[in-house]
Amino acid sequence: MIVVNTETIPGHNILEVRGLVQGNTIRAKHVGRDIAASLKNLVGGELKGYTELLTEARRQAIERMLSQADQLGANAVVNVRFTTSAVTQGAAELYAYGTAVVID
């Protein structure tokens, strides 16, 4: 499965558009990370736990999007975009969407 955030795939032609595919995940962080983060606020620096959490959540959203594309019989997803939203206290939603297509 080819995934790109451009509208076309260089070197390939889009034969068919199978429609919008999407994947989301909502993740809550745990208290331990919050405590570590508030300590980090004293001295600055990267919040590795949060970086991991967001990266892992984005990966999961992409995976869910890809399994939808698979069901539609697509072999590529183009024009992938991400949005995030704060759902409730201590939780974040990551949402990935794109267009499932068939390429040559």
Next chain:
Amino acid sequence: MSEELIITVIGILLPLALGFGIGRWRERSHLASLARREADNTDMIVTNLKIGPDPQSVRGATFVSGGAVIATDYFKTFAAALRRIIGGEMRSYETLMNRARREATLRMLEEARQVGATEIWNIRFDTSNILSATSKNKAASVEVFASGTAIIR
């Protein structure tokens, strides 16, 4: 009475000194690491054009991304609070945003290198504050996410 005053003063000054000292040192070493890794990656062509040069000879394309969450230190938070009173440029937060953006970009570049790409097209930057906006203690941090299409020739 005077003891209480001393404890209060220490309570204010200690985090400030820690933030200023350790925060500044950590920022310097991070900036040095960024500069070193950026120098290693100058051969990679990076563009926010949707279609880069010579699309006919491209063999493969794949999605790459990188993210970073960077926290402010206590001194920067304090300096920013002072700046809010008189207005103007918030230098301390500017460097913070730039550090997060450069780190995210480098992680994306390193991912592209791993898949054997030489170029990245259609780069996009996203910032969010989901974790700080939803947390009780309002930990001040910036979250930057960089994504693009890695091109294999």
